[in-house]
Each structure stands twice: as C-alpha cells, then as structure tokens.
Amino acid sequence: MSSYVTPDRSAAPYVDPTPEATQPHVPEVGATSAPLKSAAFFIGAYCKEYNDDFMLCKAENRNPEHCLKEGRRVTRCAIDLIEKLRENCATEFQRHWECLDFRNQEYYRCRKEERLLNGCAFDKLGLTKKIPGTSPGKTPIHEVPNPIYRNVQK
C-alpha cells in the first residue's frame, strides 16, 4: 500500500514516475484560465478546422489514444494563436486578461478592454469575435452600447 502525499508536502522533490509517452513531444499551452478565456473566441475562430477535426475524431472514438495526432495539431494551433496575440496585441491582450482575472472572469465586466482587444485582433490578425446562435438582426451581447449588466465597481 502506498499513501498519497501531495507534492508540496513531501520532503523529496516530486518526480512524476510515469514516463513521457512514446509520442512526438508537443509543448503545452501553459496559459492560465484568464488568458485562455480572453483568447477563447479567437482560438475558436483561428483554429476552427483543427478543433472541428479533433472533436469529430473524438466523436468517432473516445479513447485518448485515438486522437493524439489531431490533439497535437489543436495544441500547436492554440499556441500559435496566443503567440500571435502577444506579438501583435500585447498590451490589449494583457490588459483584458488581467481585467478578467480581477473581475471574476466575467466578460461583461471587462467590455472596455475587450473592445480594444477585439479591435486590435481584427486590425492586425483579421479575427472577429462571433457568438454563434445570436438571433439575426440583434446586436451581439459584446457590442451592446448601453447594457443593463455592466461593471459597477471601480
């Protein structure tokens, strides 16, 4: 019997005993939740093909072994996009995700920063934020000029 000790409590430094799988190495995205949430719609727009391909593959078979190749493409694409965002819209991106981090990760409380980021992403990368399923003829929620739900804190 071995009992589990959390890595931060153990005396010796934690070493993951399971080896790297016999698969080509792919760097992980390594972003925390706020930058990911900030970039989510751009990832959806930029990596649509890879994402759809991966999800169709997953629908075929849920075994993690089945879709490793597609999964690597998805990860590479996400890394690529985040790097592009950081190259072209560094300040806007950072301000938006820091705002999200600070505001409970709610989009409606960071519209000002979001508009700057969206504008930059459209100008430099040609990416638009689009929420699928918005009823035609209605302003999508992130472009409503005078919303009822807004950030009330300073």
Added chain:
Amino acid sequence: MPPPGGYETLKYKRNLPFRGPGGAVMVAGVAAVCAFGFWRLGLGNIEKRELKRENIWSRIYLTPMLLAEGDRDAYRRQQAALAREKEIMKDVKGWEAGRSVYHGDRHKPDQRIVLL
C-alpha cells in the same frame, strides 16, 4: 346687545389645503414605476441569457484544446500503468496485460488513477 357695526361674520369655511395628488394619480404612478421596472427586468433577463450563452461558447471553443491536453496525459498514464502491469505480472501464465474487463470496444475511462 351687539357691538356697534354688528358681529364679525362667522368663519365657517372649510380650510383644507392641497395635500398631494389624489388616489387615482398615486395608483397610476405606482403602476407606471412598476411597469418600467418590469420592462427593465425583462430586458435584463434577455441580456443575462445572452451573457450566459457567451460564456458557454467561450468554454466550447476551449474544449478541444483542454481535452487534447488531458488526453495526452491520460494516454501517458495509461501506457505507464500498462508497463507496470506487464512487469508485475510477467510470471503469471496466461495473463493478458491491459485487457478490458468489458466486452465491446467502447472506450471507458479508467475508474482509478494510481498516484505514486
């Protein structure tokens, strides 16, 4: 006897100064305020629904990336567990390492992970 010039006239007129709008106006006013409030509430509910949807779509767009990352880790652990099982059971005759306890090829995620 009356005083010269007669008595003063009696002040008997009612003195009721204007004390605010009448009942009907009050009722109408309250109704108007309520109507405005409910209208705003309705707009807010629609907006809330849209915000929820926006949030859900951000999750949907992130799902493939997170799933791919998790899959790689799950696969790595699976392979390691398989290697361990092979090592432990190498002397047992007829043991097939990593064989599913179920028939059928639908994937079932591991119920337990060994944390060493």
